Amino acid sequence: MQRFVLIAIPYAWLLALFLIPFVIVFKISLSDIALAIPPYTPTLGDGVGPFFSALDFENFAFLASDDLYWKAYISSLRIAAISTILTLLVGYPIAYAMARAPEEWRPTLMMLVILPFWTSFLIRVYAWMGILSQEGFLNQFLLWAGLIDAPLTILNTTTAVYIGIVYTYVPFMILPIFAALDRLDGSLIEAAEDLGCSRLQAFWLVTIPLSKNGIIAGSFLVFIPALGEFVIPSLLGGSGTLMIGKVLWEEFFNNRDWPVASAVAVILLLILIIPIVLFQRNQQRQAEEEA
C-alpha cells in the first residue's frame, strides 16, 4: 500500500503535467485556427465524434509549403552544429589545462567553471549585449587598440548568436571532457613519447581517442539545447537570425496562431528525438564500458 502511494504520486503528477500536455499539443497541431479563446477548433467540449472528424494535417501542409519554416529548421540545425564545434574548440583546451593543473587546484577550478551556471542565464546573455553593440565595450577596445578603423556590427548578427551559445554552454562541454581527461593515465602518454611519438602525435593518437566519450557527451549537451534555444537568438541575433524556438514563440505570442505553433513544436520534437536517442545510447554504452 505504502509502495503504491509512493509510486502513484510522482507518476500521476508527471502524467498530468508532462504527458497529457504533449497529447494536447499534438491534438491542437491537427486543429484549425479560430478567432476565439482558446483560438483553435475543435475543442473536446463539442463531443468526441466531431472532434476526431475535424482533425487534419493542414497545419503541417502549411509548414511544408511555407519557406520560412524550412529555413528556420535548417538554420537552427546549422547554428546548433557550428556552435557545438566552436564550443568544443573553446572548451577542450580549458578542460585539458584543468586536468593538467596541480591536484589541489582542481576543485577550485571546477567550482569556477560551475559558478557561472548558477547565475541567471538571462543575465549572462544580456551581458553580451553591452559588449557587442556598435558603441559597446569590444568595439571601443578594438578601436582604442587600433585594430579596426570603424566599429564592427556584431550584435544582431549570427556571429553574436554563436558567441552567446559558446559562452553560456561551454561549462557543459568542459565538465564531461575534464572528467574523461582526469581519469586518463599519464603513463600512457609517456609511453607514446618514449616510443617515438612527438607531443602532438601523442596528443592526437592517445589523448583525443581516450577522451572521446567526454567529447561526445559534451557535444550532445550543447547541441540539444542549442537547437531549441530562444533567449540567445532573440536578444543577440536580431531579426535576421532565424531559429525555430524564436519562430514558435512569435507564432504563438505575436500571430496568436496556436495550431501552427503546436505543429512547429511537434516537428521540433521529431527532429530532437534523433540526437536524444543517440545521446542515451552513448551514455548507456559508456556506463557498460565502465562496469
Add this chain to the structure above:
Amino acid sequence: MNRLSWFNVTSLTLGFAFLYLPMVILVLYSFNESKLVTVWAGFSTKWYGELLQNEAFLDAAWVTIKVAVISSTFATVLGTMAAYVLVRGGRFLGRTLFSGMIYAPLVMPEVITGLSLLLLFIGIGLDRGVLTIVLAHTTFSMCYVSVVVSSRLMTFDRSLEEAALDLGCSSFDAFRLVTLPIIAPAVISGWLLAFTLSLDDLVIASFTAGPSATTLPIKIFSAVRLGVSPEINALSTIMIGIVTVGVISASLISKRNSLRQQRDEQAAARTA
C-alpha cells in the same frame, strides 16, 4: 607532470577571462553615472537607488521568490519520491514510461514545455497566475532533483537500510531514520538546483504567467529587449552578488562538514 606548460596557463587564463570578463564589465558599468551604458562618466550608485524605487521590479521580485520557494519545495519532495521509486522501487507496471518522463524534461526545449503546459491550463480552465507558474516549475525541476538524488541513492550501502528493517523499523521509519539522513546533502543540493532553475526561468514562466503575476525574468526580458539599461545592470549585479556569496558559503560549509566528519571518524577509530 604537475608543472603547467605555457600553453595550459594560456588556455586557463583566456578561458576564465572569457567566462568572467563579461560579468565583471556588467558589474562595473552598473556603477556608471551616465545613462549611456557604454560611456564611463564617473562612479555612482544612483541606479541602485532608482531600482529600489521601481515598484514593478520589486513586485516581480517578490512573486519570483515566492514561486521559487514553493515550487522547489514541492519539486524536492516529488523528485526524492521519484528517485526512490526509480532506484528502490523494483519492477512495476509502466516503469519505462515513468523513467522516460523523468529524463525527457531535462532535454526538452523550454518553448515546447511552456507551450504544452499553457495549452493544458487553458484546456482545464485554470486562470494563469502564481499557481500555474508553480505547477510548471515544480514539474520540470522535480526531474532535476530526482536525477541528483537518484545518483546518491545508487552509491550508498543498502545493507544499512536492511539492518534497520531487521532491527524492527517499519519501512517508513527506515527511510526517515537511515536513508534520509544519508541522502540529505543530495536532497539539499536538489532543492538549491530547483530553486535557481525557478529563479532563472524566462521561457516557461512567460507561457504560464498571466497578467496577475509577472516574474523578474519576464520583467528583465521585456526591459532588455529595448536595449541595455543601467538599472538592469544594477539588478544583475545584485543577483550575481547573491549567487556568488551563496555558492561560496555553501562550498565552505560542505568542506567544513567533511573535515569534521573525517576528524570524528579518526577519533572513533582511535577509541575502538
